[in-house]
Amino acid sequence: xxxxxxxxxxxxEPSVEYRDSYIAALRExxxxxxxLDNRHIENDVGALTRxxxxxVRTLRNAAxxxxxxxxxxxxxxxxxxxxxxxxxVGRSSIRHRLSDEPSLRDIGHIGYDIRPSRQxxxxxxxxLGLTLDVARKLGMERVLVTCDSNNLRSKSIxxxxxxxxxxxxxxxxRDYVRLRYWIDLRPPESPADxx
Numbered sequence: 001x002x003x004x005x006x007x008x009x010x011x012x013e014p015s016v017e018y019r020d021s022y023i024a025a026l027r028e029x030x031x032x033x034x035x036l037d038n039r040h041i042e043n044d045v046g047a048l049t050r051x052x053x054x055x056v057r058t059l060r061n062a063a064x065x066x067x068x069x070x071x072x073x074x075x076x077x078x079x080x081x082x083x084x085x086x087x088x089v090g091r092s093s094i095r096h097r098l099s100d101e102p103s104l105r106d107i108g109h110i111g112y113d114i115r116p117s118r119q120x121x122x123x124x125x126x127x128l129g130l131t132l133d134v135a136r137k138l139g140m141e142r143v144l145v146t147c148d149s150n151n152l153r154s155k156s157i158x159x160x161x162x163x164x165x166x167x168x169x170x171x172x173x174r175d176y177v178r179l180r181y182w183i184d185l186r187p188p189e190s191p192a193d194x195x
Contacts, residue, residue, distance in 0.1 A: 007083065011131065014060055015079075062074065062093075076138065077093045089118045090118070090123055093112075096138065110145050132161060148171075148174075159181070163182065
């Protein structure tokens with residue numbers, strides 16, 4: 001939980017109570033040309049309007065290995081809500097391990113986004129910090145977080161939370177690369193631990 005200026009930011013499991021806020025945030029992204037592939041229910045405004053419960057079930061089940069599709073890994077989905085008001089301001093996910101699938105190998109353990117109307121106001125830093133806390137609670141000791149080299153805001157956020165640069169991965173047909181950072185989630189070793 002993070003607080004600032006009379007508001008509180010919390011991560012919650014996907015829930016039908018945030019339907020209108022989720023759809024409004026999705027429309028903002030789509031107005032900017034993002035998340036237009038409606039083959040995936042989370043990007044299809046029409047399907048979400050008719051059956052938002054299906055999206056919630058799909059996202060909640062994603063952490064259960066019994067529901068994971070071949071090539072994918074268990075994944076915990078979280079929504080960042082600003083209280084009071086219950087407005088969805090961002091989404092994140094934690095992949096419990098890295099995938100061996102070539103198309104997914106370099107996306108890392110954690111992904112996040114902030115709705116366009118809230119970008120540039122510190123919400124990205126907040127959501128990654130809160131998501132790292134959840135990853136620790138899941139027992140993860142080290143996570144890979146990536147961003148594209150042309151996304152300077154995300155690069156700065158990852159570095160703020162201790163991201164250590166590992167490598168840059170070329171992206172086919174792109175004039176930018178994907179930057180890979182590792183963040184250590186283990187508590188710092190005390191002098192007593194060394195003796």
